[in-house]
Amino acid sequence: MSTTPLPTSFAPRTGEQVTAHEASTSGQVAAAAQRAAEAFTALRTTSPAQRRDWLRAVADSLEAHREELAHLADEETALGLDRLTTEIERTVGTLRFYGDVAREGSFLELAIDDQPPLARINQGMGPVAVFGASNFPFVLGVVGHDTSSAIAAGCPVVAKAHDAHLGLSLRLAELVEKALADAGAPTGTFGMVVGFDAGVELVRHEAISAVAFTGSEAGGRAIWRAAQEREIPVPVYAEMGTVNAVVVTPAAVPDLASIAEGFVNCYTNCSGQYCSKPGLFFAPRGSDAAAHVARALEAASPQPIMLTEAIADSVRAGLAAMSEEGAEVVLRVGDDDRGWSAPAAVLSTPSSAIFEGSRLLEETFGAVAVVTEYDDEQELSRALEVMQSALIAAVWTPETGPDDLAPQVIEQLSRKVGRVVTNGWTTGANASWGMQHGGPWPATSNPQGTSIGAASLNRFVRPVSFQSTREEWLPEGARRENPWQVTRRVNGVLEPSPHVAR
């Protein structure tokens, strides 16, 4: 008899139970990993165009079940039908885009040399374990960026169902498995396990060749450690997120009221439950930035409802810890006792409180932000230097005209984050060639990876060279005739594929 409670999802608006499901047993985890390993022997030789067709079949299925899925997700996440429907559409677009990226084939890095005769091509690494996030049940969920880029790259996926949207995860797995089977993909191309322990066992299973994770730093570190402790350590792409900064330059102060309004909209949207949420707002001394933000927060008056009880608790705990660290709570709104509600708040701190290791530089996941004023360029530079590395940062500057500080700040931030945005918000990352969603440790566990964008496929392949090998014994994609019509390099000369992914 187990005393561990069943994995269970709840309705955040009421706190009532929605879905409970047995956790996967060790035997079930092993079986899922084994099925993925068997699928891999077939998948690794399939053409990218073939996998593109499978991903399109999954996209079509999500599209066909859009309404049902949005309702399921809304019950378990309270993120709202509009936002969730848009997220399903983004997921559908992502599945199609990664399929096209696979077909274009740059991710294969195919290089053919005559002297010596070599053909180098990237191949799928093997089954990938995917841990989705609570806050994007579709696009970062069991069939989000990680799953679709892994399959596009030729790797089967075993996802871990997220407890916060367990019912949705189970339904998605059903739809994905059916769509893949109907499209002719091997059994085991996608599988799922349920429960925390099952997830850890999955990471430790010898058939798993890489891990993708989106979530908290504690969770990401635990998964990363488990993977490093294996007899054969495997790469872990954990997107853990930290605090994303916004810098307003002196030249932009005349627009501070509207910038503050945009900031509040951004950090309170979806109750601030974004890894890309801006959490720290730098404005020049004397700009009265905290008051501007507080006014905007008062006007917006959000009533945050969090994804889980644990997140709601951590918002309150985070606010208390930040107060202890010397930050003043300028305004706190939305306190409520329904379901998983939590307050929204703006805090203010003297810039002297921005020191290495300060609690103010750690993420508080929720509609909470800290405002600080810097004296001058040196003071700002010092504060940015002690910040943890992050996913994203934003700089506000006039659209045109002089601004001496902005280029320096952009340069400094580019050393610490994966993406720097000018005059825009840190949230909102869609898959494209130019997108980078990653960053140095501890924003992620691998500074070279991106969990969103065309380059996300690169995470799951490894190169193999074939030397002096008969044409007919080469992997199909590496042959001279270029049967897959992929981008390649022959004796140093790049030959772009006729298939362009946009």
Place this chain on the structure above:
Amino acid sequence: MSTTPLPTSFAPRTGEQVTAHEASTSGQVAAAAQRAAEAFTALRTTSPAQRRDWLRAVADSLEAHREELAHLADEETALGLDRLTTEIERTVGTLRFYGDVAREGSFLELAIDDQPPLARINQGMGPVAVFGASNFPFVLGVVGHDTSSAIAAGCPVVAKAHDAHLGLSLRLAELVEKALADAGAPTGTFGMVVGFDAGVELVRHEAISAVAFTGSEAGGRAIWRAAQEREIPVPVYAEMGTVNAVVVTPAAVPDLASIAEGFVNCYTNCSGQYCSKPGLFFAPRGSDAAAHVARALEAASPQPIMLTEAIADSVRAGLAAMSEEGAEVVLRVGDDDRGWSAPAAVLSTPSSAIFEGSRLLEETFGAVAVVTEYDDEQELSRALEVMQSALIAAVWTPETGPDDLAPQVIEQLSRKVGRVVTNGWTTGANASWGMQHGGPWPATSNPQGTSIGAASLNRFVRPVSFQSTREEWLPEGARRENPWQVTRRVNGVLEPSPHVAR
């Protein structure tokens, strides 16, 4: 007063001391890392063409000092003047090639999108710690593939001098620093530390952003662990090597005598001190393979002299351990007591001794190889399955005509190694686009990296996206006008650079 002996190199032919040098103090390690960090602030914005010119200056200097360097190296390594002169020429070629690869710019993965406005470009990660190998004092030494690819990618290097060729390391560092300074590279672009403890301190220093290592599995794992235990873990590219297999198919048995001769030449060349040395020879049952190899070994009669006393000792220890594991020493030659001499040997084992975890599947660095005969396809496949992952494998098959087994073996090996060679030897890896010198753990600590070839630059960069940024505030290389003339992708369409690297 320290009781640690001074780092010292010896003449392997006599065992006499050649060079002794104080180990770097903690302060000197910190200063070297700090100089590299300062150089990085300049390096990260330099153009690849600029860095190419620096690397060419280093190449020119090595070329101009070829004779002096070969003599220095020969005294400390006993690898022979011819081989060492060739190795210097390869190093010179490598420096020039990586410079050209940098200028071509594919490693930047530059992608520009209009909707949303994004420019994604790879940037140097920061100072790289380089640990060269004893067995290739030039091309895998303090200014070998790792150092030149790191500088090409925009990263300063702090190398650790190798004790086995300490005098050469010190002279190389002098030449490299001077050549770089004369060519206008920032101080700190290259630096060096001496001593084991200094190397470990270097890996732990916060300024170090990545580590490249070539050497033993024990050394590689220690460096890897130290890097993972940092507050900010950093990527480690450790090329540790394991046992590289050679498979002779039944169809190739008529050529077995000449294959055995080639095998002996390969595994005894330079006293078998290659990470690419073939260590395990699979031939069909009844082919009398061990006798063929023993005859060739007897004819060759090598007299191995090892790079260090420790390596010489480990050859004898390895032979003893393999005998205990049930392998029969068919022939042992070259026993001698001069300097760091060690025997060369061929062992024979029943295929039943090829099981997971067997000592026979671990590397013995030196002129030692194991021959085994397989009953059939299933038996061979089982044996290859339990082998550790490796850098390279070779398959011998008739040049033309039918061979049912070869394509299966090539496919199976491609799942376990970084490079599969047909009808050739595993040694000899030069930098080109098609080259892969890497492999899954424990052959290396990162299955995606290569320590030789154009892709070696990729190890030391990370992507940054700039969103909605004014043209003049973008990093120079990411601007629309493409001032660096690098390969890039604009709205999904690949635009190859006019500069081709060959």
